[in-house]
Amino acid sequence: MEPIRETAGVTLRAIMRYVRARGGDAAVPRVLELAGEREAPEAYDDPRRWWSYETKINVFAAAAQVLGDESIGLQVGQSILSYSVNTPIRLGLLLLGGPAQLIRLIATTSAKFNASADMSTLSSARGVATVQYRLRGGYRPSHYDCDYTRGLLTQIPALFGRPPATVIHEACQVDGAEACVYTIRWRQRRWWSRRRGGEDTSGDVLAGRMELLQRTVAELVAAEQPERALAIVADKAGYAVNAQAFLLVASPSPGTPRQVHGYGLTEAEIEVLAAAPPTSFGGTLVVDIASPNRYYGYLVAFCSDFFDAERRMLDAYANLAAVALDALSALETAAERQRIAESLLALARRLTTARSAAEVAEVTAEAVRSVMAADSASVLLHSDGRLRVAANSGAGGERQRRARGLAFSRDDSALAERFRMGDPPRTYDRDSADPFVLGLLDTFGHEMMIVVDIALPGHPYGILVAAYDTPQGTDRARETVNRMAGIADQAATVLRTCELLETNWRLAHVDPLTDLANRRAFLAALESAVAAGEGAVLFIDLDGFKAVNDSLGHAAGDELLSAVAGRLNGCVRAGDVVARLGGDEFVVLTHGALGADGVPELARRIEEAFRKPVAVLDGTLVEARASVGGTRFAAGEQTRHVLHRADTAMYEAKRGAVAVLR
Numbered sequence: 181m182e183p184i185r186e187t188a189g190v191t192l193r194a195i196m197r198y199v200r201a202r203g204g205d206a207a208v209p210r211v212l213e214l215a216g217e218r219e220a221p222e223a224y225d226d227p228r229r230w231w232s233y234e235t236k237i238n239v240f241a242a243a244a245q246v247l248g249d250e251s252i253g254l255q256v257g258q259s260i261l262s263y264s265v266n267t268p269i270r271l272g273l274l275l276l277g278g279p280a281q282l283i284r285l286i287a288t289t290s291a292k293f294n295a296s297a298d299m300s301t302l303s304s305a306r307g308v309a310t311v312q313y314r315l316r317g318g319y320r321p322s323h324y325d326c327d328y329t330r331g332l333l334t335q336i337p338a339l340f341g342r343p344p345a346t347v348i349h350e351a352c353q354v355d356g357a358e359a360c361v362y363t364i365r366w367r368q369r370r371w372w373s374r375r376r377g378g379e380d381t382s383g384d385v386l387a388g389r390m391e392l393l394q395r396t397v398a399e400l401v402a403a404e405q406p407e408r409a410l411a412i413v414a415d416k417a418g419y420a421v422n423a424q425a426f427l428l429v430a431s432p433s434p435g436t437p438r439q440v441h442g443y444g445l446t447e448a449e450i451e452v453l454a455a456a457p458p459t460s461f462g463g464t465l466v467v468d469i470a471s472p473n474r475y476y477g478y479l480v481a482f483c484s485d486f487f488d489a490e491r492r493m494l495d496a497y498a499n500l501a502a503v504a505l506d507a508l509s510a511l512e513t514a515a516e517r518q519r520i521a522e523s524l525l526a527l528a529r530r531l532t533t534a535r536s537a538a539e540v541a542e543v544t545a546e547a548v549r550s551v552m553a554a555d556s557a558s559v560l561l562h563s564d565g566r567l568r569v570a571a572n573s574g575a576g577g578e579r580q581r582r583a584r585g586l587a588f589s590r591d592d593s594a595l596a597e598r599f600r601m602g603d604p605p606r607t608y609d610r611d612s613a614d615p616f617v618l619g620l621l622d623t624f625g626h627e628m629m630i631v632v633d634i635a636l637p638g639h640p641y642g643i644l645v646a647a648y649d650t651p652q653g654t655d656r657a658r659e660t661v662n663r664m665a666g667i668a669d670q671a672a673t674v675l676r677t678c679e680l681l682e683t684n685w686r687l688a689h690v691d692p693l694t695d696l697a698n699r700r701a702f703l704a705a706l707e708s709a710v711a712a713g714e715g716a717v718l719f720i721d722l723d724g725f726k727a728v729n730d731s732l733g734h735a736a737g738d739e740l741l742s743a744v745a746g747r748l749n750g751c752v753r754a755g756d757v758v759a760r761l762g763g764d765e766f767v768v769l770t771h772g773a774l775g776a777d778g779v780p781e782l783a784r785r786i787e788e789a790f791r792k793p794v795a796v797l798d799g800t801l802v803e804a805r806a807s808v809g810g811t812r813f814a815a816g817e818q819t820r821h822v823l824h825r826a827d828t829a830m831y832e833a834k835r836g837a838v839a840v841l842r
Contacts, residue, residue: 185424185444186296187236189229190260191328195236196224198256199243207246214242228443230424233296233319240324253324257331261338279337279345279366283309291484292422299329302361307368310350314359321353326360337366406432406508407439410501413469413479414441417497421465421490423481429454430469430477430501433509438477453480467494471502523551527667531674537561537641540678541571544634544644544671549573551663554646556624558583559634559671561642565589570642575624583623588616606631609651620645627651632664634672641675644668691760693738694745702759705769706819715771716779717822718810719830720748720786722764728802739796744804747789751782767826768810783808807834 199207208221215238223229224239244252282289283301290299296319302310313329315321326349334344345366351357399412414428425444432439440454457478458466465486469476479498481490527547534540541559548557556574560567566587572580608617609628620629626647634641644664686692689701697705709715722744729737741764748758748766757769770782786808793801809829813822 184232185230186233186294187231188293188424189224189227189231190293191236192224192229192231192239193227194256194260195239195243195252196221198252198259199247202247202249211239211242211246214245215239228426230295230444233325237320237322237324240322240328244324251327253327254331257328258334258344260332261335278340279342280304280306280309282336282339283311283364285487286311288485288487292424295424295484297325307366309364311362311364312359313362315353323352323354326352326354329360330362333362333364336364343367406505409504409508410439411441413497413501413504417479417481417494417501421481421483421486421494423465423483425482427453427480428469428477429457429480430505432476432505434474444482465491465494467498469498469501469505471499471506473506476502476505523547527551528670531670534674535678535681537675537678538570540671540674541642542573544667545571545573548644548646548664548667551667552630552646555626555649556647558620558624558645558647559642560645561634561675562640563587567642572624574647579624583620586616586619586623621647625649630664632668634668634675636672636676639672639676639679641672644671694742694760696745696749696766697757697759699759699761702757702761702767702769703819705757705759706822709769709771710813710815710817710819710822713771713815714773714813715769716782716810716812717826718768718770718779718783718786718808719826720744720766720768721807721830721834723805723807723834724803725764728796732797732800732802736796736800736802740794740802740804743794743796744790744806747804748786751785751789779810779812783810807831809833 196208196211199211203210212219212221212224215235217224217235217239240253240256244250249255283304286299286301290297290313297313297315299311299313302312304310311333313326315325330347330349333347336345338344343366345364347365348363350361350363352360399416410428410430410432414426417426417428423444425442427440427442427445427450429438429440431437438454440450442450442453445453457468458464458480463482463484463486465481465483467479469478479494479501481494527543530543530547531540534543541561545557545559548554548559554574556572558572558575559570561570563570566589568587569583572583575583607628607630608614608621610618610621612618617629621627624647626649628651629645629647632644634644644667646664689698689704690696691698706717722740725737725740728740741760744766745758745760748768752758752768752770755771759767759769761767768782768786770778786806790804790806792804794804796802807830809826809832811822811825811829
């Protein structure tokens with residue numbers, strides 16, 4: 181507990197409020213200065229804080245000097261109901277039923293306000309009682325403390341709506357007595373006054389408790405966030421039971437950090453008490469914050485003793501906290517599901533417009549990071565027998581650049597075996613011995629990752645990775661895997677569609693033998709080039725190709741055509757189009773003024789490329805001779821005219837065995 185816990189904050193608050201009421205705002209700092217206090221005035225208005233006995237006496241003495249009133253202890257005690265006792269404490273005392281019951285439990289009541297003295301009941305009869313107040317060893321008796329206790333005792337009947345009691349101070353420790361002794365007399369309520377509708381506090385108590393709970397419920401409903409709801413419960417419950425110290429330890433939802441709220445405890449004590457819930461005993465009261473749905477945590481209140489009503493009140497607040505957390509958790513879950521549904525719908529829409537594996541990877545990585553609340557997400561796709569990072573969402577530019585260099589094959593990592601074995605999704609962390617797993621975690625600076633296959637039966641495309649800076653709980657990881665599997669299935673379906681579209685496109689636009697553009701693709705490219713500006717077209721026809729086919733067979737002829745395609749690709753600029761029109765006819769389309777002016781040089785490079793023989797079949801060398809003819813074109817020309825000129829130039833070249841430009 182706190183090193184100094186002797187005088188409840190309600191006492192200091194009552195003194196300072198009395199000083200302000202009698203001497204004005206300026207009197208408060210004067211009193212604190214005279215008392216040697218250094219904290220801000222607001223600190224002395226906190227009813228949950230406890231102070232030393234010495235602080236209480238020094239503040240009383242300073243107040244007496246500033247206000248010129250040595251009876252200030254009595255005055256403050258008599259005004260306690262106006263200045264200090266908050267509603268929950270007052271309701272708790274009212275639940276005792278009347279002055280006689282309160283005096284019989286005076287020891288428990290006194291302990292809630294004063295830990296430096298013991299109070300006990302010596303005798304109690306109808307309308308009269310004698311109580312003893314004894315300062316514990318080490319404390320110096322003060323007439324301010326005696327007067328304050330006397331003033332408090334006068335208010336016992338007033339608490340229940342009756343006239344104040346008269347109190348006689350029979351013996352005093354200040355005068356050398358072993359203990360202070362007080363005789364209390366109060367007016368009894370006549371039996372017929374009840375029958376005639378005399379004042380009964382039970383209705384007020386019930387109404388007051390209902391009002392307190394209603395206000396708390398209203399605040400909890402408005403809290404919106406579970407963390408805020410727990411802070412409200414911690415504040416309200418501590419007041420309700422008038423504890424000397426209080427602690428709330430609870431987790432708003434599975435996998436989230438615990439919230440710890442407390443007062444009157446040192447950091448070391450909070451650390452111990454938060455490690456595991458203590459057991460209720462003596463001055464420690466523990467209740468669980470739990471609902472039929474789940475266990476959230478616990479409340480712990482500390483005091484010398486508790487009234488039965490306070491135990492029930494603490495239970496009520498714990499139950500209220502659990503219900504509020506259930507409701508907020510349900511709302512949060514619904515909002516999270518809506519967000520996920522919207523993200524998945526957006527993913528589906530974006531995937532329908534994706535036309536390449538790169539686009540699918542980019543869209544999928546962004547969706548995974550959003551839906552799984554991951555710190556980053558990556559898509560790795562197969563490329564040339566290896567897995568490579570195709571897209572990432574969440575990592576910085578430098579980390580993304582480093583990630584692009586990551587690649588692994590089945591020889592590099594056991595992770596690749598999952599594609600062959602069809603393993604279920606897995607979670608990996610830094611305890612993994614797999615070098616590729618550790619490489620990914622190091623590259624992106626994460627602590628764990630969840631891996632899901634992007635695959636259809638017989639079509640493995642890659643893996644989907646959700647990575648986190650902190651470890652995720654088992655439930656969270658399981659939920660994440662289920663969501664990721666759905667996204668991975670969507671990505672795999674679209675990748676398969678892109679694959680089919682690419683296959684169909686290739687069938688329509690790519691020559692299957694040489695991998696060059698076919699006639700259809702070339703004519704479309706020429707249309708665009710002529711519409712855009714100037715350029716040139718070169719026709720290339722192989723000389724003696726039929727003889728190769730006749731003498732060595734079609735397989736040799738096919739190898740010769742493939743070799744010619746490779747040499748032509750090596751002669752052109754990036755952006756130029758090399759196409760096979762059919763048979764042994766090839767064409768080159770070069771764009772722009774630079775392309776038009778560079779036609780002679782391009783023709784020379786092509787002729788040079790055909791000077792070396794081509795090895796076919798088992799190494800048979802074949803002369804690769806070609807006739808090259810070409811033409812320039814201007815913007816807006818008709819493509820048939822351009823093609824005719826180029827074709828004519830090629831036949832002129834074939835007759836003259838030299839490149840011709842028209």
